[in-house]
Amino acid sequence: xxxxxxxxxxxxxxxxxxxxxxxxxxxxxxxxxxxxxxxxxxxxxxxxxxxxxxxxxxxxxxxxxxxxxxxxxxxxxxxxxxxxxxxxxxxxxxxxxxxxxxxxxxxxxxxxxxxxxxxxxxxxxxxxxxxxxxxxxxxx
Numbered sequence: 284x285x286x287x288x289x290x291x292x293x294x295x296x297x298x299x300x301x302x303x304x305x306x307x308x309x310x311x312x313x314x315x316x317x318x319x320x321x322x323x324x325x326x327x328x329x330x331x332x333x334x335x336x337x338x339x340x341x342x343x344x345x346x347x348x349x350x351x352x353x354x355x356x357x358x359x360x361x362x363x364x365x366x367x368x369x370x371x372x373x374x375x376x377x378x379x380x381x382x383x384x385x386x387x388x389x390x391x392x393x394x395x396x397x398x399x400x401x402x403x404x405x406x407x408x409x410x411x412x413x414x415x416x417x418x419x420x421x422x423x
Contacts, residue, residue, distance in 0.1 A: 288417065297406065319389070336403055368408075378407060
């Protein structure tokens with residue numbers, strides 16, 4: 284079994300959901316060395332998250348942002364972790380709900396995603412800054 288690992292940095296994105304599939308593939312050439320395996324993408328932050336969902340219609344990303352803000356509003360009156368701003372505690376909760384990693388099958392050196400699937404960064408802070416990902420691919 285072969286294993287490759289690389290840490291990459293995403294550019295700073297505005298708050299919302301952003302497709303990052305191409306950024307991952309373009310910056311991890313070792314994927315091409317795996318015929319059958321698994322890619323894990325891990326985000327090293329507690330106020331952003333990762334998910335796999337539709338990559339075609341941009342309105343899906345708008346609905347994700349709208350719904351998560353409805354589900355976890357910044358003006359929730361019972362938060363006590365507020366020293367880093369009103370978007371911080373909601374960002375931690377959103378990160379916990381969506382998660383900090385995704386796993387994607389790799390087949391013949393390519394991500395084996397469905398036709399309409401892509402990897403999203405959920406940026407939950409107003410000014411989250413650059414985000415670091417650890418990419419680990421394992422397989423034959």
